[in-house]
Amino acid sequence: MIDGVAESSSSRISPIGAIRPRSHVQLTGRSAEVTALEQEIDRVARSDAKVLITGESGVGKEIVARAIHSRGPRANHVFAPVNCAGLPETLLESELFGHVKGSFTGAYRDKPGKLETAHMGTIFLDEVGEMTLRMQGLLLRFLETGELQKVGADGSGRIVNVRVIAATNRDLRDMIKQGTFREDLFYRLNVIHIVVPPLRDRREDIPVLANQFLAQFTGAGRSSITGISPEAMKALTEYSWPGNVRELENVIERLVVTVSGSTIGVEHLSSEIRAYDAVLLRRSVNVVAPWPTTFTNG
Ligand SMILES: Nc1ncnc2c1ncn2[C@@H]1O[C@H](COP(=O)(O)OP(=O)(O)OP(=O)(O)O)[C@@H](O)[C@H]1O
Ligand SMILES: [Mg+2]
Numbered sequence: 001m002i003d004g005v006a007e008s009s010s011s012r013i014s015p016i017g018a019i020r021p022r023s024h025v026q027l028t029g030r031s032a033e034v035t036a037l038e039q040e041i042d043r044v045a046r047s048d049a050k051v052l053i054t055g056e057s058g059v060g061k062e063i064v065a066r067a068i069h070s071r072g073p074r075a076n077h078v079f080a081p082v083n084c085a086g087l088p089e090t091l092l093e094s095e096l097f098g099h100v101k102g103s104f105t106g107a108y109r110d111k112p113g114k115l116e117t118a119h120m121g122t123i124f125l126d127e128v129g130e131m132t133l134r135m136q137g138l139l140l141r142f143l144e145t146g147e148l149q150k151v152g153a154d155g156s157g158r159i160v161n162v163r164v165i166a167a168t169n170r171d172l173r174d175m176i177k178q179g180t181f182r183e184d185l186f187y188r189l190n191v192i193h194i195v196v197p198p199l200r201d202r203r204e205d206i207p208v209l210a211n212q213f214l215a216q217f218t219g220a221g222r223s224s225i226t227g228i229s230p231e232a233m234k235a236l237t238e239y240s241w242p243g244n245v246r247e248l249e250n251v252i253e254r255l256v257v258t259v260s261g262s263t264i265g266v267e268h269l270s271s272e273i274r275a276y277d278a279v280l281l282r283r284s285v286n287v288v289a290p291w292p293t294t295f296t297n298g
Contacts, residue, residue, distance in 0.1 A: 029205035055196030058246030077121030103152020129170035
């Protein structure tokens with residue numbers, strides 16, 4: 001499992017002849033949208049083209065990136081995620097490109113950047129829309145030359161071979177109009193564009209995901225809960241999930257901790273989720289497919 005994600009394992013012969021396991025990251029879901037995404041991931045994984053993944057917060061942009069990496073020829077090399085929103089500019093520059101000893105206070109030794117450690121693998125630039133214009137310029141230069149300019153280094157740097165996948169929940173075209181995202185960088189990154197739809201637009205996936213997270217959080221005898229009642233599943237399926245799959249995952253994790261019986265009932269759900277159900281019940285929304293209400297662990 002990678003981050004709670006289902007993987008199927010197959011084996012393949014490595015160049016030195018040893019059998020190496022190869023993990024194949026799969027998306028959970030049975031909606032037409034997830035089926036189409038799965039096919040797109042398979043197609044894209046075979047190429048080396050840059051990919052831009054867009055979608056609301058928590059829809060599964062990172063798992064799509066991991067799936068692309070896991071199904072392509074770079075699968076046995078590093079997948080290096082970098083959160084471009086999480087670090088101040090100077091630290092992000094060092095995180096990506098590395099630095100040489102003494103280049104700034106605290107740089108006690110040479111340190112490779114993620115682009116270097118991901119040589120022959122994949123770099124995942126998460127929240128790329130949060131990069132400053134200066135960092136965007138540095139990234140563009142790297143994409144054009146493949147050459148690493150470490151912080152504090154003179155002269156030309158090592159050439160690395162890295163597949164670049166970027167993701168954002170921002171509207172980059174809008175940012176270009178506002179002058180906060182470079183148009184030339186946008187066209188470099190946006191060779192293949194994958195849109196991950198919000199969970200409310202693929203409600204058939206909710207029961208499958210809910211049961212998967214339940215199995216995950218109750219596994220190894222950690223809980224007495226064995227299922228979700230049909231009424232509770234209906235409420236979960238009809239809620240709008242503004243935080244998408246990540247919110248669903250968190251809700252199931254919280255329920256597993258707080259519910260003491262064997263079944264998660266509608267009374268255990270937050271008033272927000274139940275209130276949504278009540279509104280939609282009056283509008284009689286149809287849920288496409290029936291779902292299992294119990295599961296077995298292991
Ligand atoms: N189709 C799916 N199958 C299984 N797990 C999923 C799926 N989609 C999302 N998840 C899980 O939901 C959580 C959120 O997904 P992920 O981190 O990929 O979303 P994101 O779009 O990158 O979110 P953010 O915008 O917050 O960074 C993760 O734990 C991920 O494993
Ligand atoms: Mg993410």
